[in-house]
Amino acid sequence: MNFENILFEENDHIAYITINRPSKLNALNKATINELHEAFVSAEEDSDIKVIILTGSGEKAFVAGADISEFADFSAEEGKRLAAEGQEKLFDLVENLSKPVIAAINGFALGGGLELAMAAHFRIASDNARMGLPEVSLGVIPGYGGTQRLPQLVGKGRAMEMIMTAGMIDARQALEYQLVNHVTTPEELIPLAEKIAGKILNNSSVAIGAAIKAVNSSFRNDVNGYEVEIEAFGQSFGTEDFKEGTSAFLSKRKANFPGK
CATH class of the missing domain: 3.90.226.10 (2-enoyl-CoA Hydratase; Chain A, domain 1)
Structure with missing residues (x-):
């Protein structure tokens, strides 16, 4: 550009x-x-x-x-x-x-x-x-x-x-x-x-994006930050990054996050 x-x-x-x-x-x-x-x-x-x-x-x-x-x-x-x-x-x-x-x-x-x-x-x-x-x-x-x-x-x-x-x-x-x-x-x-x-x-870009949203929500008066965190936490379990991260941890290897 x-x-x-x-x-x-x-x-x-x-x-x-x-x-x-x-x-x-x-x-x-x-x-x-x-x-x-x-x-x-x-x-x-x-x-x-x-x-x-x-x-x-x-x-x-x-x-x-x-x-x-x-x-x-x-x-x-x-x-x-x-x-x-x-x-x-x-x-x-x-x-x-x-x-x-x-x-x-x-x-x-x-x-x-x-x-x-x-x-x-x-x-x-x-x-x-x-x-x-x-x-x-x-x-x-x-x-x-x-x-x-x-x-x-x-x-x-x-x-x-x-x-x-x-x-x-x-x-x-x-x-x-x-x-x-x-x-x-x-x-x-x-x-x-x-x-x-x-x-x-080195970390999951999907999880980082969710964390940014959750942290920012705590500074908004019209949003319950804890509820945003709970929702984002639950959604993390459905991501490919979560599957890769947990699999890598259990296999004692470095994670290769797909960013999905």
């Missing part, structure tokens, strides 16, 4: 999606969001892809925020539509993919950039990363899920402080807050993501 604002590569069952606007610190504009939507949908539909690694190009930024010039003159109704369409097209899409998305934060992850990273299933960061939601300094609030996902990840008090101060935290503080799972050097960031992806690839 050819894109203007992102790079898309596939290797050994891993899709690499890289936001590629280094001159703009990889800021999210409408065109980039549309391309990311297309890339994630393509990766979801490709049976050969099992894990997705999301990062930014260059050494300075993962995504340094939204492209403010695109919406500086918006009306209230246009702003509401911007948030609703963006959440549906990209952020909610990423969160609910059946394939694991690892955000490899390689620099600034601010505003919409941090919101995109938080939509991923988990995050790792280079030690030069800086994260924050500076929207209130512009007279607006996070609109791509930041007020919802940040408290889920770091707790209400820390989220309130980050949002209200519009400040940044560094990678070590993000690790302390449990906003990221690991911190490493910039040179080791993608290798670490690949190492984790390799461990994921």
Whole structure:
């Protein structure tokens, strides 16, 4: 696939999606969001892809925020539509993919950039990363899920402080807050993501997709997460992956999951 604002590569069952606007610190504009939507949908539909690694190009930024010039003159109704369409097209899409998305934060992850990273299933960061939601300094609030996902990840008090101060935290503080799972050097960031992806690839993609759905359901007020888990657990018994996994375990061999 050819894109203007992102790079898309596939290797050994891993899709690499890289936001590629280094001159703009990889800021999210409408065109980039549309391309990311297309890339994630393509990766979801490709049976050969099992894990997705999301990062930014260059050494300075993962995504340094939204492209403010695109919406500086918006009306209230246009702003509401911007948030609703963006959440549906990209952020909610990423969160609910059946394939694991690892955000490899390689620099600034601010505003919409941090919101995109938080939509991923988990995050790792280079030690030069800086994260924050500076929207209130512009007279607006996070609109791509930041007020919802940040408290889920770091707790209400820390989220309130980050949002209200519009400040940044560094990678070590993000690790302390449990906003990221690991911190490493910039040179080791993608290798670490690949190492984790390799461990994921050893397991049933069908079961992983079901687990993602069950975990996500626990954060929805209109869904009983335990019931989702019970249903998904039962359905697992009817999959070819379950048959292969149990057979391999009993035969003391490595499983070769068909992904069905």
